[in-house]
Amino acid sequence: QVQLVESGGGLVQAGGSLRLSCAASGRTFSSYAMGWFRQAPGKERELVAAISRSGGYTYYTHSVKGRFTISRDNAKNTVYLQMNSLEPEDTAVYLCAASTYYSESSDARYDYWGQGTQVTVSS
Secondary structure, three states, X not given: OEEEEEEOOEEEEOXXXXXXXXXXXXXXHHHOEEEEEEEOOOOOOXXXXXXXXXXXXXXXXXXXXXXXXXXXXXXXXXXXXXXXXOOHHHOEEXXXXXXXXXXXXXXXXXXXXOOOEEXXXXX
16 A cells, blocks of 8 residues: 655745655555646546656646656655646645556556645745
């Protein structure tokens, strides 16, 4: 079992920044690829960014490229999502998830999920 706990969400003005963290406990964190998803009201859940086990591969959905950065610290069992130049369209619940396999697809199987943290961007 892997437990994931997100933090760092909040209310920010457009153009601002937030850094999300996802702390993992349980089995070996470095055994899992990690993903950040988001879900806005009335919209499907979307894979925002993903990172491989070692951090050597990363993926970003088109709308956040150049603004968001995913990273991980395997020594701290934590994955991060640095979000800059935030836009009202980024408003959503952000969830981190762990998968045995690295994938760049929103349909990939993720085995463990956090509870999510709300990000609200005001215009």
